[in-house]
Amino acid sequence: MAAQVMGGPLVQVRDLVKTFAGRGTVLRKSKSQVQAVAGVSFDVLAGETLSIVGESGCGKSTTARCVTRILKPTSGSVVLFGTEISQSSQETIRPLRRQFQMVFQDPYASLNSTMTVEEIISEPLIVHGFPALEIKERVLAVVQQMHLHKSDLTRFPHQFSGGQRQRIGIARAVVMQPKFVVLDEPVSALDVSIQADIIQMLEGLQESLGLAFLMIAHDLSVVRHVSDRVAVMYLGKIVEIGTNKQIYEQSSHPYTQALLAAAPIPDPRVERARQRIILKGDVPSPANPPSGCRFRTRCFKVQDICSQVEPLLIDPGVGHQVACHFPEEINLITKRRV
C-alpha cells in the first residue's frame, strides 16, 4: 500500500441524496420523485478499495456519479481531498479533477468513436494544460503500462476488443496520476477471461500509484477479491458496511446474507451444505419506498417494528455498521451463528 501520509480520509460522503424528478406534463408539474440515493454516507481512505454492491437500480451508479460530480447531488455533502464539492460549479471543481478520475462500465459507449486512442488518452492532459512534451511522455508511459502498443495510438476505438477498450479507458483515467479513481462496474461488461486481466492491472496501478478506489460492482466474487471494505446498498441506502471479512464472513444484515447466499460457490460440497436464503418478491419502486425499513417487504425476519421505525446504520463492532432491527451475524458457509 502506498505511503500516503494524510490526516483524514480522501473522500468523505455524508447524507448524500439524489432525487430525479418524474416526468410531468405541460400543465402540471409531476409530483412523483424518485429518490435514487437516499442518504448515503461513507469514507474512502488513501490507498484503499471500497466497493459498493447491490442489485441493479439500487443507486450505486448514481452514487458514483454524484461523487465525481457528473451529477449534482440534491443534498448532502461530498468532500474530496478536504474540499466540499457537492454544490460547486464545474469550473470550481475542474482543477481538483486532476486528482480524481472515473472508469466507466461500458467500454464501447465510454470512448468517443471519432477520436484516436492518442486523442482520447491525452485529452485529460490537454484539458488541464500540460505542456506538449510532457503529454507525449505520459501517454507513451501509460500506454506501455496498460500493455497497449505504441502503434495503437493512431487507431480508433472500434478497432479494439472490449478488454483493450477498457484498458484505454483506464489509461485515460490514470494518465494524470490521480489519487482516487471511481470504477463503475469496470469489468461487468467483459468476458470472464478478460476480467481477471483488468482486475490485475487495476491492482498493479493501485500499488504503483497509491490509488484509492471506489468500486461499484455486483459480482460478489470480484468484490471479495479486490476490496478492503465493502458497502451493501439496497434501494438507495447503505444497509451494511464493513471490512471484507466482516461482510463476507460475519454479515449481519438479512439482505447481505441473502445476496451472499445467492452467489454460487465453486465447491460442490460447500455449495450443497450451505444455507440458502431465497428472497420473495421484487425490489419496490424507489418512487414509493416502503415505510420504516426499506427491506422489510422482502425480509425473512420482518416484524411489526420494521414498518414503523427506520433502522439506522449503527456500529455493533469496530467499523462494522448495520442498518437492521434484528442484526445477527451468520457465517453462511458454516451455518454457524458467530
Place this chain on the structure above:
Amino acid sequence: MTSHVDQPQSFLIRAFSVGRRPQVAFGLVIALFWLIVLTTVSIWAPYDPLEAVGTRLIAPSMTHLLGTDALGRDVFTRVLYGARESMPIAAAVIVCATVIGTLLGAVAGYAGGWVDAIVMRITDVVMAFPAILLAMAISAALGPGLRNGFIAILIVWWPIYARLVRGQVLSIKQREHVEAAISIGATRRRILQKHVMPMAITPVLVNATMDFGQVVLFLSSLSFLGLGALPPSPEWGSMITEGAKNFYQWWIAVGPGLAILTVVLGFNFLGDGLRDVLDPRSKGDK
C-alpha cells in the same frame, strides 16, 4: 447483403464500394453533369439564352434540340443556363440553413431549459404553416426576384435542421463518453465541439445533400407561381409557366421539367449513398 457490418473498413474503401452502386453512380454522374454545365455553359452554349435566335415555337430539330419558345429563344440553351439560376441559390439556401439550423439546434439541445424552449417554439411556429404557402407569403411581401426567393426559402428551411440537430444532441449528450468528458474536466464548449457535434453532424450532411434537389424544386415552384425569378431570366420554374401558356408546344415545358427531375433524383440518390458511407450500420441495399 452479407452481414459484415462490424468488419472495419476504411472510409475510402467504403466510399468507393458505395460509389459503384448503380443508384449512387447515377446520382454522382448527374451532379457532376450539372456542375460542369453550371460552370462552363457560357463557353460552349450554342445560342444566347435571352435573345431570339429563330422563328417562334419551332419544334425540336437538329439546330434547336428542344425547339424555340414563344419569343423565339432556344429552349435547350435556356435549360442549360437555368442551372446557373437555380443551383447556386439552392446551394446558398442549403449552406445557410444548415449553419443556422445546426448552431441553434446544438445550443438548444445542449443548453436545454428556456433557451431550448424559445428556439423550439420558433421552429414550431414556422413549421406549423405549409412550407410553400409561407414561402409564397414571404416572397409576395418582399416582392419577386431570386434574392427574395432565397430569403423566403431560407426562412422555411432552417427549422428542419434545427430540429434534426437538437434531437441528435439530446441523445448524444446522454452517452457515457460525454460523462467521461465531464469527469476529466472538459469545458462545456469542448464537450460540444469534440464529443457531441462530430457525431451529430452526419445526418445533417445526408439531409443537406438530399434537400438540395428539394430546394431546387421549391425555388422553381415559387418561380412557376410568378414569385421567384423574373421573366426574361432562364429559370426552370418560370420556363414551365411559359410552357403552360403554350400547352401544345410540349418541348417548352419538358426541357426544364426534365432538368428539375434529374436534379432532384440525382441528389436524392447521392444523399442515400452518402448515408451508407457515413453510417455503415444502415447499409442501403435491400
